[in-house]
Amino acid sequence: MPTANGPARVLVVEDEHKVASALKEGLESEAYDVALEHTGEGAFFRLNTEAFDVILLDLMLPGRDGLQILKALRARGDKTPVLVLTARDTLDDRVTGLDSGADDYLVKPFAFEEVLARIRALLRRGRVAEPLRFRVADLDLDLITRKVARGGRPVELTLREFELLEYLLRHQGQTVSRGTLARDVWRETARSTSLDNVIDVHIARLRRKVDLEQAVKLIHTVRGVGFMLREGEP
Numbered sequence: 001m002p003t004a005n006g007p008a009r010v011l012v013v014e015d016e017h018k019v020a021s022a023l024k025e026g027l028e029s030e031a032y033d034v035a036l037e038h039t040g041e042g043a044f045f046r047l048n049t050e051a052f053d054v055i056l057l058d059l060m061l062p063g064r065d066g067l068q069i070l071k072a073l074r075a076r077g078d079k080t081p082v083l084v085l086t087a088r089d090t091l092d093d094r095v096t097g098l099d100s101g102a103d104d105y106l107v108k109p110f111a112f113e114e115v116l117a118r119i120r121a122l123l124r125r126g127r128v129a130e131p132l133r134f135r136v137a138d139l140d141l142d143l144i145t146r147k148v149a150r151g152g153r154p155v156e157l158t159l160r161e162f163e164l165l166e167y168l169l170r171h172q173g174q175t176v177s178r179g180t181l182a183r184d185v186w187r188e189t190a191r192s193t194s195l196d197n198v199i200d201v202h203i204a205r206l207r208r209k210v211d212l213e214q215a216v217k218l219i220h221t222v223r224g225v226g227f228m229l230r231e232g233e234p
Contacts, residue, residue, distance in 0.1 A: 007033040008053040008123055013043040013069070014085065015061050019108075023056065026112050032119075040064030047073065049177040049225055051184070052080055054122050056115070059086040059097065067100050074101035077173070081122035085110065134169040137216055137231040141169055150210055160185075161206050168219065168229035177226035203227055 010032045014020035017038065024034045035050070037043040040061040047055075047069070059066035070082060081103045086093070089107040097105050103125070104118050134141045138151045146162065148155040157165065167185050168176060178196050182188045188195055207219045220228045 007031055008119075009033045009035070009051070010054050010056060010119065011035050011037065011043065011046060011050075011052045012056045013037045013040070013061065013066065014056070014058045015039065016058075022112070023115070026115075027119075030116060038062075040066065040069055044069055044072065047078070047080075048175050050180045051171055051174070051176075054119055055080055055082045056119075057082050057084050057102075059084060059088055059093075067096070070097075070100045070102060081125065083115075083118050083122060085115075134166070134172075136169065136172055136218060136229065139169075139210065139218055141166060148210075150214065155209050157206070157209065160202060161209070164202055164206055165210070165229075168227065171229075173228070173230045175222045175226050175228050180226070 010027055012020055012023050012027070012034060014023065014036075015038050020036055020038060024036050027034045035046065035052070037046055038061075040063045043057075043061075044064055057066045057070065061069075066084065066086070070084075073080065073082070082101065083104045083106060084097045084102040085106050085108060086097070087108045088097075094105050103122055106115065106118060132143050134143075140149045141162075142148075143166070148157055148162065148165065163185050164181070167181065178199050179191050181199050182191055182195050186195065186199070203219065203221075211217045211219055216231060218229055218231060220230065220233065222228050
């Protein structure tokens with residue numbers, strides 16, 4: 001199911017490999033962009049470095065379980081729709097899952113057609129009016145005029161720098177990996193050292209224009225992971 005930015009991205013978090021593979025294959029046949037994780041730790045790292053349109057989350061996972069992931073997401077303000085897929089079928093289990101921040105709850109075994117219907121409903125529900133202006137601290141970006149200002153002073157950006165800053169603002173407070181930027185800003189699906197270097201150069205230029213001579217730095221490097229835009233240190 002496409003979104004305004006292309007195919008909807010779905011993260012499937014499921015430790016049963018046959019179930020996970022079947023979901024991935026089925027969703028990809030319906031034109032979804034699917035990422036797969038089998039452990040809670042792997043899913044948590046992925047959610048800290050990439051953006052998704054919907055999450056299919058098993059609750060019973062090795063290590064960090066699904067409820068812990070769900071609570072951590074909601075605690076930091078992440079509103080990505082979550083469809084819980086689980087064998088836990090009691091009323092108390094459902095209430096606990098929904099109270100922890102799940103948007104929907106589907107008990108195993110389930111029909112794939114119902115999974116698709118639930119995903120479509122969550123994507124429709126999650127569509128909100130797109131913001132036309134972003135602001136963090138004294139940094140402003142206006143999508144209509146395509147202008148950027150810091151402390152009321154214009155910041156001149158190239159087209160790519162504008163797109164990069166817009167993406168960081170849309171995901172403010174989240175760590176964004178080089179792989180995510182390569183895919184969503186540069187529209188490149190294959191990672192490469194040369195592209196990573198290009199991204200680093202653009203981040204450095206953007207940081208000079210936005211943060212140079214400013215007491216409060218907004219663009220931060222998260223060592224070994226990627227970048228984050230926020231007021232104050234990450």
